[in-house]
Structure formats: structure tokens, C-alpha cells
Amino acid sequence: MLTISNRGNLMPPSPIRKLVPYAEAAKKRGIKVYHLNIGQPDIETPKPILDAVRNSDLKVLEYSHSAGNESYRRKLVTYYKVVGIDVDYNQIIITTGGSEAILFGMMACLDAGDEVIIPEPFYANYNGFAVAAGVTVVPVTSVIENGFGLPAIEEFEKKITPKTKAIIICNPNNPTGYLYTKEEMEALRQIILKYNLYLFSDEAYREFCYEGTHISAMHLKDVDENVILMDTISKRYSACGGRIGALVTKNKLVLDAVMKFAQARLSPPSFAQIAAEAAIDLPADYFNTTKAEYKARRDLIVKRLVAMDGVICPTPGGAFYVIAQLPVNNADAFCQWLLEKFEYQQQTVMLAPASGFYGTAGLGKQEVRLAYVLNLNDINAAMDCLEKALLVYSKKQP
Amino acid sequence: MLTISNRGNLMPPSPIRKLVPYAEAAKKRGIKVYHLNIGQPDIETPKPILDAVRNSDLKVLEYSHSAGNESYRRKLVTYYKVVGIDVDYNQIIITTGGSEAILFGMMACLDAGDEVIIPEPFYANYNGFAVAAGVTVVPVTSVIENGFGLPAIEEFEKKITPKTKAIIICNPNNPTGYLYTKEEMEALRQIILKYNLYLFSDEAYREFCYEGTHISAMHLKDVDENVILMDTISKRYSACGGRIGALVTKNKLVLDAVMKFAQARLSPPSFAQIAAEAAIDLPADYFNTTKAEYKARRDLIVKRLVAMDGVICPTPGGAFYVIAQLPVNNADAFCQWLLEKFEYQQQTVMLAPASGFYGTAGLGKQEVRLAYVLNLNDINAAMDCLEKALLVYSKKQP
Numbered sequence: 001m002l003t004i005s006n007r008g009n010l011m012p013p014s015p016i017r018k019l020v021p022y023a024e025a026a027k028k029r030g031i032k033v034y035h036l037n038i039g040q041p042d043i044e045t046p047k048p049i050l051d052a053v054r055n056s057d058l059k060v061l062e063y064s065h066s067a068g069n070e071s072y073r074r075k076l077v078t079y080y081k082v083v084g085i086d087v088d089y090n091q092i093i094i095t096t097g098g099s100e101a102i103l104f105g106m107m108a109c110l111d112a113g114d115e116v117i118i119p120e121p122f123y124a125n126y127n128g129f130a131v132a133a134g135v136t137v138v139p140v141t142s143v144i145e146n147g148f149g150l151p152a153i154e155e156f157e158k159k160i161t162p163k164t165k166a167i168i169i170c171n172p173n174n175p176t177g178y179l180y181t182k183e184e185m186e187a188l189r190q191i192i193l194k195y196n197l198y199l200f201s202d203e204a205y206r207e208f209c210y211e212g213t214h215i216s217a218m219h220l221k222d223v224d225e226n227v228i229l230m231d232t233i234s235k236r237y238s239a240c241g242g243r244i245g246a247l248v249t250k251n252k253l254v255l256d257a258v259m260k261f262a263q264a265r266l267s268p269p270s271f272a273q274i275a276a277e278a279a280i281d282l283p284a285d286y287f288n289t290t291k292a293e294y295k296a297r298r299d300l301i302v303k304r305l306v307a308m309d310g311v312i313c314p315t316p317g318g319a320f321y322v323i324a325q326l327p328v329n330n331a332d333a334f335c336q337w338l339l340e341k342f343e344y345q346q347q348t349v350m351l352a353p354a355s356g357f358y359g360t361a362g363l364g365k366q367e368v369r370l371a372y373v374l375n376l377n378d379i380n381a382a383m384d385c386l387e388k389a390l391l392v393y394s395k396k397q398p
Numbered sequence: 399m400l401t402i403s404n405r406g407n408l409m410p411p412s413p414i415r416k417l418v419p420y421a422e423a424a425k426k427r428g429i430k431v432y433h434l435n436i437g438q439p440d441i442e443t444p445k446p447i448l449d450a451v452r453n454s455d456l457k458v459l460e461y462s463h464s465a466g467n468e469s470y471r472r473k474l475v476t477y478y479k480v481v482g483i484d485v486d487y488n489q490i491i492i493t494t495g496g497s498e499a500i501l502f503g504m505m506a507c508l509d510a511g512d513e514v515i516i517p518e519p520f521y522a523n524y525n526g527f528a529v530a531a532g533v534t535v536v537p538v539t540s541v542i543e544n545g546f547g548l549p550a551i552e553e554f555e556k557k558i559t560p561k562t563k564a565i566i567i568c569n570p571n572n573p574t575g576y577l578y579t580k581e582e583m584e585a586l587r588q589i590i591l592k593y594n595l596y597l598f599s600d601e602a603y604r605e606f607c608y609e610g611t612h613i614s615a616m617h618l619k620d621v622d623e624n625v626i627l628m629d630t631i632s633k634r635y636s637a638c639g640g641r642i643g644a645l646v647t648k649n650k651l652v653l654d655a656v657m658k659f660a661q662a663r664l665s666p667p668s669f670a671q672i673a674a675e676a677a678i679d680l681p682a683d684y685f686n687t688t689k690a691e692y693k694a695r696r697d698l699i700v701k702r703l704v705a706m707d708g709v710i711c712p713t714p715g716g717a718f719y720v721i722a723q724l725p726v727n728n729a730d731a732f733c734q735w736l737l738e739k740f741e742y743q744q745q746t747v748m749l750a751p752a753s754g755f756y757g758t759a760g761l762g763k764q765e766v767r768l769a770y771v772l773n774l775n776d777i778n779a780a781m782d783c784l785e786k787a788l789l790v791y792s793k794k795q796p
Contacts, residue, residue, distance in 0.1 A: 001594060003507075004506060004507065004651050004655045005506060005507055005508050005655070006509050007505060007506075007509060008655035008656075008658070011654070011655065011662070014658075017464075038462055040435075041458070042458065042462055044458055045457065050456070050459065054452045054453075055452075059442045059443065060439070060442055060443050061443040061448065061636070061640055061670075061673070062438055062638055063638045063639050096641065096663075099663040099664055101665065107403065107405060107530055108403060108406040109402065109406065111403040111404050111405060111577065112532060114403070124727070125661075125662045127662075128658070128659070128661070128663075132505055132659065132662070134510060134532065165401075177610050181726070195695045196399060196400055211731075220530045225400055226400060238458055238459070239459045240461045241459040241460045241667065242668065243641075243665070243667040243668075254402065257402045257403070257406035257407070258406075261530065263411065263415060263523075264527060265495065265501075265524045266495060266638070266641075267639065269494070269640065269641040270639030271451060271639070271667070271669035271673075272667055275459070275669075286662045350419075
């Protein structure tokens with residue numbers, strides 16, 4: 001019989017998208033659905049970077065260099081310098097989204113059966129790339145009680161085996177919004193040195209920090225060989241559809257290995273590289289406006305959430321997500337009910353059940369992730385829906 | 399010690415690109431290099447499809463659907479109908495280049511250790527995707543004597559084991575230009591039915607057939623579950639940098655599994671999907687002009703090659719490649735010498751040694767692949783160089 005591969009069967013469906021059919025059905029019934037379930041910002045992509053593509057005079061839409069256009073990589077060096085990361089252009093490989101940077105890093109550094117430790121809850125697609133690469137994800141649990149801070153180093157050490165090759169962090173974190181402190185980053189530095197591990201650092205949300213300072217893994221001392229930065233323009237410039245990311249490391253052997261995977265797929269998309277290169281020339285205050293907008297949204301959504309009976313929601317330091325614990329037994333069922341059965345003034349809200357972000361079965365059952373990617377009015381309307389819904393739902397629960 | 403994965407070590411460097419440093423050095427010495435080594439067409443990308451991107455009024459460069467924009471997939475249905483392929487839009491998953499379609503197909507259908515049979519010489523990057531997926535490539539040899547026709551079915555049968563899950567063909571073929579006949583396609587149909595194998599059919603060059611008719615794997619009867627079409631706009635519209643391809647199949651389980659890999663990487667590039675959708679509206683005679691141009695180039699390059707002493711070059715039926723056997727012992731060394739030591743009127747030519755396209759060690763040592771992606775004048779100039787070079791080189795050889 002023609003069969004699907006084991007990895008094809010193991011591959012998890014997207015936990016963020018699995019409620020989509022219920023949302024579509026709700027819309028068909030005339031219900032307005034506020035989408036807080038997915039990290040697609042509503043922020044307009046800066047016009048200068050769209051215009052760069054519109055005004056491009058290319059005659060042949062050619063392959064670029066497999067590592068990305070040299071002109072773009074050279075400009076990225078100046079971007080990284082501004083955020084205190086000192087790299088050479090040939091230490092940057094442009095990837096098709098941050099997604100490909102993560103996949104290439106796993107493929108080049110880990111073999112099937114090797115293990116990668118990730119603080120949970122974590123970005124669910126790490127699971128997908130791990131399945132593609134045959135790599136085993138080993139979670140260490142962070143908890144809502146301390147706002148999802150880095151688990152104690154002893155928790156990492158308990159999970160380290162001879163097969164452990166890497167730790168993945170996302171900082172600031174998707175889905176928790178947590179921003180790692182200098183002390184936490186230093187603790188990670190110690191552990192990767194002690195056990196000789198790679199540190200894959202996903203810094204997609206670097207610019208969106210509302211308290212404290214972002215410490216990049218690339219700022220850490222004496223771990224140049226260990227650190228692999230996974231980056232993307234998607235959230236930074238609200239350019240998710242560009243599919244432009246980067247893998248950055250000073251480890252020459254890793255660069256050489258990743259380059260071979262990059263050559264096999266020929267090149268990253270050419271149009272979006274033009275946009276990405278133009279983004280480096282945005283005025284220095286570009287992020288201030290966006291950051292202020294996200295901060296106002298964060299403040300509002302947290303204020304609204306903690307005002308609801310039985311809801312726990314720490315204030316995250318960065319990114320544009322919060323995880324809230326709801327007074328429900330099963331957030332998966334509740335999120336489906338919101339779309340299938342509930343409405344308030346012909347409106348409802350779509351949330352991402354947090355269980356899909358945990359590697360340990362059974363965790364996160366009461367939690368949901370909310371992406372504050374809607375404007376303040378819409379967030380207020382969505383929170384009105386959620387508040388009413390929790391009241392109605394509490395009467396349904398035993 | 400921090401180590402590179404085994405697959406990172408196994409990953410082959412691009413055989414097409416490994417001579418690049420010698421070409422760059424030649425250019426620095428003031429030598430003009432004719433690039434016949436790589437399939438980057440010089441044909442201008444049709445203006446209407448570039449204009450579609452230039453005139454797009456999108457405000458937010460959003461993620462698309464993981465399977466690609468529905469509007470694009472629906473239009474592709476009309477494109478496929480014209481070439482006699484009857485599919486529904488939800489049997490099409492848009493990929494980031496044909497590259498990703500090949501990778502997704504392997505990932506979803508084959509596990510590490512499974513085997514895929516490929517007639518050699520074959521597109522070298524199949525090796526790369528196979529290494530990424532842990533799949534073993536088993537070559538069956540096609541030969542220059544019959545113009546690289548499909549090897550006899552018995553040759554396939556000799557290679558089939560319980561681990562064999564698929565056959566990959568590229569039709570018309572890169573690197574040989576061979577166009578499979580109706581009888582050969584029927585032979586493939588029989589074998590995939592008899593042994594219950596997937597047939598991965600890479601039809602990137604479908605429109606470029608100069609004699610005979612293209613028979614798509616999707617035209618074959620009663621093998622709907624077996625056939626997976628890997629497609630791309632790269633060569634069709636000279637839009638290699640777009641990175642838009644497609645995986646097309648009627649096998650629902652394969653679609654479901656591939657969709658999970660597609661969701662993990664979020665979406666294919668948004669700008670290029672706009673271009674690709676506009677391409678469907680190009681006038682029906684668009685391919686006639688391009689095809690006439692390529693045919694004239696093919697006729698010229700074959701005529702020039704067979705006129706050279708000791709050169710064997712069959713006339714290929716499609717794509718824009720020829721493989722020629724040269725009167726040299728080691729085409730790798732010869733191709734390097736062309737760039738490093740040779741010049742004729744301050745010009746030289748870059749070819750791809752064919753050894754990199756064979757899975758069997760030691761084959762193709764005297765062969766090179768030439769991509770006729772330059773205009774007629776340049777092809778003539780490049781062939782002048784090659785003709786002189788062979789004369790000079792013959793005196794050097796023992």
C-alpha cells in the first residue's frame with residue numbers, strides 16, 4: 001500500500017489554525033470574529049519598503065545568491081551594529097522566513113534522534129521542524145506564577161543527556177511575551193558552555209520590549225561557536241508575507257553546513273529581499289511608534305483580563321502575546337465554544353488554546369494565548385466578548 | 399565538542415556552483431565568462447507579471463494561506479486544464495519554489511532509510527533534499543548512446559527493494575533535456591502500479607518541448623493515488639527568483655500530510671504569488687516566442703558541439719540543457735582549466751561537469767552539461783571558446 005511516512009503522521013497540525021473551520025462557520029452566520037489567535041499584525045507595512053518593490057526596475061526575476069543578496073547582507077551588518085551585534089556579512093545567511101533558519105539550524109547541527117531542550121510553552125512550529133529533522137523536543141516547564149521566567153538551571157540539567165545538542169529560546173518569547181533578564185541569559189551562557197551545547201536564539205520580536213533591555217544571545221561572551229541567531233523581518237516590519245529571515249552565527253563550520261542546505265533550495269525570494277534591504281533605511285524612530293502602539297495594547301489587554309473574575313494574566317515584557325489562565329477546565333473546548341455557540345452583540349473572539357504550545361501532555365489546559373495584533377477599540381470589543389462569555393460559560397460548567 | 403550533524407557533513411555542495419570561485423577570479427583578470435553552467439534564463443520576465451507586483455496596493459504584507467492564496471490556486475486550475483491536467487484547487491499546495499515541493503513530497507511519503515529510484519544523470523539537488531529527508535537515492539543509469547532515454551524497466555526492477563517507496567522523474571529532463579515518450583511514461587505507469595510506488599514527477603520544463611508531445615504523469619490512467627506532480631513557475635516565466643512552485647496530487651492523505659509541513663513554515667512568499675497569479679493571464683501565444691527562441695538556441699548549440707572533433711551530443715527534445723561528451727579524460731579538471739588557465743580573445747566559457755549529476759561514482763567523467771540560457775550570439779562566442787579550448791587541451795593531455 002502507498003503509505004504516508006511516519007514523520008508525515010507524527011507532524012502536528014497547527015494548533016493555531018485548527019479552530020479555523022469553526023471561525024469560518026461563525027462568520028457565515030454573520031458573527032464578527034476578533035482574531036486574537038494568530039500573530040498576524042494589523043500594523044501597516046512601512047510604505048518605503050513596499051515602494052522599494054513597486055519601484056524596482058528588474059527585468060529578469062533572477063535567483064539571488066543562495067545566501068541572499070550581498071548588498072542586503074552588507075546592509076544587515078549595519079542593522080545588527082545598532083542593536084549591539086557585531087557580525088560580518090558573510091556570517092549572515094538569508095533564509096525563507098525565520099522558519100527556514102530554524103529548520104536549517106536543526107538540520108545542520110542535529111541528527112535524527114538527537115535532543116533539543118526548549119522552555120515550554122514554546123512556539124508550536126518548533127515541533128514541526130523537529131519532526132521534519134527527526135529531532136526529539138525535550139521541554140522544561142516555565143510557569144505562569146512567575147510570569148513564565150526561565151526555569152531553574154537545575155531543571156535544564158535534569159533533562160540533559162548525551163543526545164542533547166542544543167537549547168532553543170525565543171526572546172522575547174512567543175507565546176508568553178516573557179523577556180529574559182541579563183541574569184537568565186547569563187545562566188544560559190553557563191549551561192551551554194558547561195555542556196557544550198548550541199544555543200538557538202529566536203529573536204523575531206527583538207524590537208518589541210516594553211520594560212528592561214533586550215539581551216541578545218549574540219551579546220554573550222565567549223560563546224561565539226555555540227550561538228546561532230534565528231531572525232526574521234516578519235514581525236519587525238509587519239512583513240510576514242515576505243518570507244525573509246536570517247541565520248546568523250560566527251561558527252564557520254555551521255555556516256558552511258547551512259550553506260549547503262541553502263544551495264539545495266537555490267535562493268530566498270528576490271522581491272522580498274528588495275523590501276528587506278529598504279527596511280534598513282527606515283528612520284531610526286520607526287520602531288518607537290510601533291512599540292508605543294503595542295505597549296498601549298498590552299497595557300489594555302492585561303488590564304481587561306485581570307479585571308475578569310478568576311483570570312490570571314502576568315504582564316509580559318515583550319513581543320505581542322500574553323498567556324492568560326481562565327476559570328475553565330478545558331480551554332480547547334472553551335475556545336471552540338466561543339466560535340460555535342457564543343455571541344455577544346453578534347460578535348465573538350478567537351483565542352489560541354495554550355495546550356498546543358506545551359510539549360508535556362496535560363499542561364496548559366486552562367490557558368489561552370492572546371495576540372494583541374488588533375487596535376485598541378477592537379481589543380476592548382474582544383475583551384467585552386470574553387468577559388461576557390466567561391460569565392455565561394461558568395453557569396454551564398459543573 | 400560542538401559538532402555538525404552527519405547529514406550536514408553528507409550534504410553535497412552544489413556541483414553547479416563549486417567552480418564559482420574560479421569564474422570570479424577569471425573575471426577579476428578581465429576575462430569575459432559565458433555562463434552555460436546554470437539554468438538561469440536570460441529571457442526577460444514577462445512585464446505584466448512584474449507589473450502586477452509593482453501595481454499591487456497591499457497595505458500589510460500578510461502571511462498567505464499555508465497552501466497559497468485561494469485565488470491563485472483557483473486560477474492554476476485553468477492553467478492545468480489547458481495542459482490537459484484536470485485538478486481541483488484544493489489538490490494544489492503552493493510551495494516556495496519547486497524545491498520545497500520536492501522536499502515536502504519526500505518528507506511526507508518517505509522515512510529515513512527509505513529508497514527513491516531516480517534515472518541518472520539527475521538534477522543534483524535531489525541529492526540535497528534526500529539527505530535532508532534521510533532518504534537513500536538509488537540511481538538507474540541512462541546513457542548518452544540513446545540520448546538518455548528511460549532505462550529499461552528491468553533496470554528499475556533490479557533496484558526495487560522493500561524499502562523502495564518512489565521513483566522520481568524530471569520530464570523534460572534536467573540535465574539531459576530528454577523528453578519521455580508515451581511508451582516510456584506507460585512503462586513507468588506499469589511499474590508504479592505493479593510495485594505500489596509513488597511517482598514524483600518534476601515538470602518544471604513542461605512548456606519547453608521541441609519535438610513530440612509532453613506527457614504529464616498526471617495524464618496517466620488509474621494512478622491518481624501514486625502520482626505527485628512537482629511544479630514551478632521559475633523556468634516557465636523566467637521567474638526563478640519568485641520562489642513559487644506547487645505540489646499537485648489527487649492523493650488526499652498525501653495532501654493532508656504535506657499541508658502539515660506547509661503550516662509549519664506558515665506560507666509561501668506573498669509578492670511572488672501576485673506575480674504567479676498574473677502569469678496565468680498571459681496571452682496564449684506567450685510560450686510560442688520563448689519556445690522558438692530556445693529551439694533556435696538548442697539547434698545552434700547542438701550543431702556547434704557535434705561539429706567539434708570528438709564531441710558527442712544527442713539532440714534533446716526539451717528543457718534548455720544538453721549533455722555533451724567531450725574528448726577529455728576528466729571534465730571536472732577541464733572545466734576548471736577553462737576558467738583558470740584558458741582564454742580566447744579575453745573570453746572563456748563556464749560549463750557544469752556532469753559527474754555531479756550522477757549518483758553512481760565514476761560516471762559522467764567525460765561529460766558536461768550546457769544550459770542554453772544565452773542568446774544566439776553569445777552561444778556562438780561561447781562555442782568558439784570551447785572549440786579552441788578543446789584543441790589547446792588535446793595537446794596537453796597524454
